[in-house]
Amino acid sequence: MLKFNGTLNIDDFQKIIIDNSPLEISNSVIEKVEKSFNFLKAFSENKVIYGVNTGFGPMAQYKIEDSQRIQLQYNLIRSHASGTGNPIAPKYVKAAMLARLNTLSLGHSGVHKSVIELMTELINRDITPLIYEHGGVGASGDLVQLAHLALVLIGEGEVFYKGELLTTQEVFKIEKLKPIAVELREGLALMNGTSVMTGIGIVNTMSTRKLLDWMVSCSAAINEIVSAYDDHLSHELNHSKKHLGQREIAKAMRAHLSDSQLTRKREHHLYKNNDDTSVFKEKVQEYYSLRCVPQILGPVLDTLNSVEKILIEEVNSANDNPIVDVEKEHVYHGGNFHGDYVSLEMDKLKIVVAKLSMLSERQLNYLLNSRLNDILPPFVNLGKLGLNFGMQGVQFTATSTTAENQTLSNPMYVHSIPNNNDNQDVVSMGTNAALITKKVIENAFEVVAIELITIVQAIEYLNVQDKVSKKTRQMYDEIRKIVPAFKEDVIMYPYVNLVKKYILNNKI
Numbered sequence: 001m002l003k004f005n006g007t008l009n010i011d012d013f014q015k016i017i018i019d020n021s022p023l024e025i026s027n028s029v030i031e032k033v034e035k036s037f038n039f040l041k042a043f044s045e046n047k048v049i050y051g052v053n054t055g056f057g058p059m060a061q062y063k064i065e066d067s068q069r070i071q072l073q074y075n076l077i078r079s080h081a082s083g084t085g086n087p088i089a090p091k092y093v094k095a096a097m098l099a100r101l102n103t104l105s106l107g108h109s110g111v112h113k114s115v116i117e118l119m120t121e122l123i124n125r126d127i128t129p130l131i132y133e134h135g136g137v138g139a140s141g142d143l144v145q146l147a148h149l150a151l152v153l154i155g156e157g158e159v160f161y162k163g164e165l166l167t168t169q170e171v172f173k174i175e176k177l178k179p180i181a182v183e184l185r186e187g188l189a190l191m192n193g194t195s196v197m198t199g200i201g202i203v204n205t206m207s208t209r210k211l212l213d214w215m216v217s218c219s220a221a222i223n224e225i226v227s228a229y230d231d232h233l234s235h236e237l238n239h240s241k242k243h244l245g246q247r248e249i250a251k252a253m254r255a256h257l258s259d260s261q262l263t264r265k266r267e268h269h270l271y272k273n274n275d276d277t278s279v280f281k282e283k284v285q286e287y288y289s290l291r292c293v294p295q296i297l298g299p300v301l302d303t304l305n306s307v308e309k310i311l312i313e314e315v316n317s318a319n320d321n322p323i324v325d326v327e328k329e330h331v332y333h334g335g336n337f338h339g340d341y342v343s344l345e346m347d348k349l350k351i352v353v354a355k356l357s358m359l360s361e362r363q364l365n366y367l368l369n370s371r372l373n374d375i376l377p378p379f380v381n382l383g384k385l386g387l388n389f390g391m392q393g394v395q396f397t398a399t400s401t402t403a404e405n406q407t408l409s410n411p412m413y414v415h416s417i418p419n420n421n422d423n424q425d426v427v428s429m430g431t432n433a434a435l436i437t438k439k440v441i442e443n444a445f446e447v448v449a450i451e452l453i454t455i456v457q458a459i460e461y462l463n464v465q466d467k468v469s470k471k472t473r474q475m476y477d478e479i480r481k482i483v484p485a486f487k488e489d490v491i492m493y494p495y496v497n498l499v500k501k502y503i504l505n506n507k508i
Contacts, residue, residue: 004120005029006105007316008098010308013202017095022124025105025116032107033116039326040110041184050322050333051188057140058421073187077154080147080191083132088145088200090128090160092438096142096199097123097149099315100190107326108318109189114180118153127171130158131196137419138339138430141320142196145431150190155179192320197342197430198311200438204346205308207441208353210507212300214448215356216249217508219293220256221455221472222363223263223286225462226373230254230263232291245305246298253293260469287372289362296359300352307345314341339430340413346433347411350440354409357444361402364451367458368395380457383487391454394492398450401443408440449499453483460485475508 015021044052055062101119129152135144151157161171238250322333370378381390412433418425483495
């Protein structure tokens with residue numbers, strides 16, 4: 001049980017979204033929300049407050065009669081529940097709900113407490129609204145996607161429940177749940193924020209950290225397979241640069257390889273008398289995809305840490321409009337719903353993940369090309385050359401997927417298109433950025449899965465299972481449980497998908 005006090009960190013998302021820990025709202029949160037609601041209700045009686053007694057967007061110039069205020073909120077929700085495309089997967093929607101719950105719990109939104117209570121019930125009971133990928137421009141928040149969340153909270157729309165897509169009305173009847181009380185500005189407060197792009201973004205960072213760990217392990221294992229010199233991972237070399245990410249990646253690889261019997265010391269081979277040698281048969285230095293891993297994955301780690309920090313700041317921010325300040329007894333109008341922070345961070349993340357997938361593809365190519373590695377058969381083919389094909393077929397998949405990542409890594413942050421009668425004249429496209437980043441991460445897992453299968457096939461061919469490091473042996477054993485050693489050609493796609501699923505859901 002996680003006691004919720006109005007702030008969240010990345011571990012809280014892990015516990016609730018991945019581990020399905022239940023959430024308990026503290027009394028202090030409910031009290032804060034009630035104070036905000038009561039203040040806004042009294043404050044707005046003789047004043048013009050956007051979204052309480054005015055229309056929305058460019059229609060804000062129209063005053064709404066008191067008798068129509070509640071209908072205004074319902075109209076807003078229903079009219080903007082207009083998403084299309086594929087449904088967003090439930091775990092990302094759950095993350096978005098948690099992010100929205102958090103910002104509304106800060107007491108700056110003036111919502112009725114029933115919003116907090118019902119959202120908590122939906123999260124705890126694993127009832128996730130049907131929200132579509134297409135529709136958000138990320139400027140006045142995730143209006144369209146959050147409208148689908150709001151639609152469920154008023155008892156309409158559809159939800160995923162126990163693996164099925166059902167009407168909200170059916171599920172509320174089964175679970176004995178009641179819709180929220182629409183009293184003041186619940187529609188606008190639910191919709192006017194960055195919680196979908198941020199929730200998706202948080203899950204993206206969690207997935208990327210897992211992906212990076214697997215990539216570090218793959219990179220270490222390849223260094224073992226080719227008996228590389230280990231000084232490119234040394235503390236001394238990597239600490240001669242100031243970048244923390246580079247230092248951490250090198251440190252992780254040194255730890256991985258600490259008990260390997262295959263990596264070599266340069267001083268044992270090349271730092272001795274070689275006067276009688278004019279041409280060295282073995283490589284003096286490895287190719288960049290093996291030698292420059294700390295310099296390539298270091299920026300990935302530094303970027304990931306920075307992105308995670310910004311997203312957690314966004315999660316714990318009031319990101320709707322207007323903002324209620326109970327302490328100063330005032331309501332402030334502005335643009336906290338604008339998603340530029342999230343959009344930019346998602347673009348950064350997808351760029352470094354695309355680069356990670358490029359590194360994985362190059363390492364894969366190194367293993368598959370016998371003229372590069374000089375120790376493995378073409379395509380790590382354990383069967384009869386010419387008759388069998390080994391990993392030849394799946395290389396096409398890895399290359400194609402990497403190429404897609406390179407195209408998808410172009411930024412959304414600068415793709416502003418004015419809309420909403422030019423009221424929203426500069427937009428963030430943050431939701432698109434988060435969803436495209438999600439796709440880039442999923443693609444990268446596919447490439448790394450193919451590389452992993454190739455690594456264990458290479459270990460099999462070289463018969464070095466007892467010489468690799470303990471961590472590489474563990475990785476080998478885990479993948480071998482999924483993919484048996486094969487000499488005869490097998491249908492590969494089920495194995496690739498199974499390994500991808502495994503590394504998505506498990507740490508190395």
